[in-house]
Amino acid sequence: MTTGFKRNAAQSPARHPLSENQTENKNMEQSSIEASKNGKQWCLNDFEIGKPLGRGKFGKVYLAREKKSKYIVALKVLTKSQLLKAGVEHQLRREIEIQCHLRNRNILRMYGYFYDNKRIYLILEYSTGGELYRKLTSKGRFNEKNSAKYICDMAQALSYCHAKHIIHRDIKPENLLIGSRGEIKIADFGWSVHAPTSRRNTLCGTLDYLPPEMVEGREHDEMVDVWSLGVLMYEFLVGSPPFEAEGHSATYRRISRVDLKFPKGLSEDSKDLIRKLLQKDPRKRLSLDSVPNHPWVLRNLRS
Numbered sequence: 001m002t003t004g005f006k007r008n009a010a011q012s013p014a015r016h017p018l019s020e021n022q023t024e025n026k027n028m029e030q031s032s033i034e035a036s037k038n039g040k041q042w043c044l045n046d047f048e049i050g051k052p053l054g055r056g057k058f059g060k061v062y063l064a065r066e067k068k069s070k071y072i073v074a075l076k077v078l079t080k081s082q083l084l085k086a087g088v089e090h091q092l093r094r095e096i097e098i099q100c101h102l103r104n105r106n107i108l109r110m111y112g113y114f115y116d117n118k119r120i121y122l123i124l125e126y127s128t129g130g131e132l133y134r135k136l137t138s139k140g141r142f143n144e145k146n147s148a149k150y151i152c153d154m155a156q157a158l159s160y161c162h163a164k165h166i167i168h169r170d171i172k173p174e175n176l177l178i179g180s181r182g183e184i185k186i187a188d189f190g191w192s193v194h195a196p197t198s199r200r201n202t203l204c205g206t207l208d209y210l211p212p213e214m215v216e217g218r219e220h221d222e223m224v225d226v227w228s229l230g231v232l233m234y235e236f237l238v239g240s241p242p243f244e245a246e247g248h249s250a251t252y253r254r255i256s257r258v259d260l261k262f263p264k265g266l267s268e269d270s271k272d273l274i275r276k277l278l279q280k281d282p283r284k285r286l287s288l289d290s291v292p293n294h295p296w297v298l299r300n301l302r303s
């Protein structure tokens with residue numbers, strides 16, 4: 001066992017999702033306490049494996065059902081040899097610890113994990129709405145009402161993380177899922193910084209969401225997530241990120257200069273919020289807690 005996972009390592013308190021009702025978190029918490037008492041460890045045999053939901057660099061995600069409770073989850077299967085080869089096992093441990101302790105309706109829950117000789121299995125919340133990236137691609141862009149709800153939810157979820165001194169640093173549509181009530185779910189915590197997706201490997205995919213201080217290699221803090229939220233809001237409303245360019249260095253220049261251009265048809269208050277999020281000076285960026293009170297959000301969340 002070279003991954004550093006101890007058999008009795010502390011796991012999520014809610015690692016035993018025995019509830020019949022997926023939406024009842026209370027039941028899950030209760031049964032998880034029972035599970036802790038029993039000292040139950042999960043194993044692959046506890047789950048029925050369904051269709052694949054997605055594929056990443058280190059493994060696949062499957063639809064799965066816990067046999068006893070019939071609880072539906074997303075089971076992420078990571079290959080130890082691939083993790084070791086990439087030297088990311090410490091990063092993974094850290095991310096698992098972070099993810100297990102986050103409880104927010106806009107952050108994908110991780111119920112626990114287990115492993116065998118070859119693989120590590122992450123028991124993740126199943127999002128019925130699927131990947132936001134796909135929805136954005138098929139629709140082209142989102143209307144103001146949906147965008148405002150997503151951005152408001154994201155701001156609150158990120159604020160929750162910042163209060164726990166967790167910076168996401170990799171906000172982009174590929175890391176977001178949609179829940180059963182259409183709510184946004186942040187699905188990936190910093191992990192993908194070290195686990196490049198195919199889009200990140202392409203020439204210019206990497207930089208689009210990064211703030212000036214990061215592309216310039218300067219020190220950065222939690223205000224990087226405020227910038228990324230601005231980029232995300234622009235992409236929701238326009239259909240492509242604001243600093244997109246041919247190649248790495250052209251994107252770098254556009255970000256560094258905050259070369260922000262709006263297509264015709266965007267509302268004035270939406271442009272105002274985007275500008276306030278996309279400030280070059282991190283200290284001048286709008287605080288996350290002010291986002292829900294911005295006129296554009298208020299106007300679109302009414303009705």
Ligand code: N15
Pocket residue numbers: 053054061074076092095096097099108110122124125126127128129130131177187188189191
């Ligand atoms: C490093 C680790 C501790 C962080 C844990 N988070 C992740 O591993 C990030 N992650 C989340 N990687 C894959 C997923 C993931 C979770 C991918 C897809 C789904 C998921 N939950 N639900 C889905 C899902 N629901 C779908 C519905 C329709 C079509 C596709 C769907 N994918």
